[in-house]
Amino acid sequence: MADEPAENIAGGDDSRPTTFASGADPTQAALVVDRLGELYWQKTYGGRAAFECLVRTVLSQNTSDKASQPAHDALMQRYGAAADDLAAALADADQDVLADTISMAGLYNQKSATIIRIADRVCEEYGGADGFDAFVREGDPDAVRAALLDMTGVGPKTADCVLLFAGGAPGVFPVDTHVHRIARRMGIAPAAADHEAVRAALEAAVPDAACGFGHTAMIQFGREYCTARDPACLDDPAACPLAEHCDRVGVDAATGAVVDPADAD
Incomplete structure (x- = not known):
């Protein structure tokens, strides 16, 4: 079984080995995740700092780990190394300086504005990063997801990554570009499904304990x-x-054509 890359997918090594059985009468999706677990890893997630995880996931939007990882490292070196509260440090950040710091992640003007806006809200509503961390860890997952989605610039995948990697919530299957493509190509989600419909299909068909590593392993498979x-x-x-x-x-295979599943006959 492969080792999960340390600097991408989950954003770190805060994971624990687990075991998973697909059950006596598994769905096709559960069988797929079971096989992915054999091919790569079976883990549970949780324990990452929620606000840092949120910032990291914003940086990863519309770009690769290769680009977002250095941006995250640079941001943490400038704002997190000496700060008592990362949220407070970012709420007070000069946007031009922050944008330059994270420029390798792409869309840096948009992302810097989003990060400052979210940091200010976290400070106002939760008293800073520690209070936000506690809310994500201890709050009802549905309430946490709703609060995250109410933040401008936070979409479903970002919210679900925070729930999974920081909150350790079971039954959460974040859907990125790889998961969206693979689930529909394999036939375990409707061909025309959008990201939210794919998430709903996977979370309904895959056992809660397997959703987290199903997400990370499917990305690696992609x-x-x-x-x-x-x-x-x-x-x-x-x-x-x-x-x-x-x-x-x-x-x-006969013609060599590869199209989006939604466009297939």
Whole structure:
């Protein structure tokens, strides 16, 4: 079983090995996640600082880990190293300086404005990063998700990542670009489903204990095998370790065509 990369996907090593069984009558989605767990890892998540996790996930929006990781490191070095409260330090940050600090993450003007706005709200409503951390860890997950989604610049994937990696909430399956593509291509979510519909389908079909590592392992699978334009099955279905569980929606080996599942016949 592979080791999870330390500097991406979960944003760190705050995870614990776990065991998972798909059950006596598993859904197709549960079987897929079970196989992903065998291929990569079976872990539970939780324990990361919630406000830092929120900032990190904002930095990751519309970019890769390769770009967002250095931006996170630079932000923490400038604002987190000597600060008693990261939220307070970022609420008081000069936007131009913050934008320059995180420029490698892309969309830096937009992201710097979002981070300052969120930091100010966290300080006002929760008294700072520690109070926000406690709210995420101890609050009802539905209430936490609703509060996160009420923050301008925070979407469903960002909210769900905070719930999973900071709050350790069971049954949360964040949907990023990889998960959205793979779930629909494999036929475990409707082909035309948007991100929220994919999340609902996966959370309904996958046991709570498996949703967290299902998310991270599916991302890794998308990077290694089920890429957007050149999935491993295109030339040889046997090259994909999940071939027996996949409907290959939008992938036509005969013509070499790969389209979004929503556009498949």
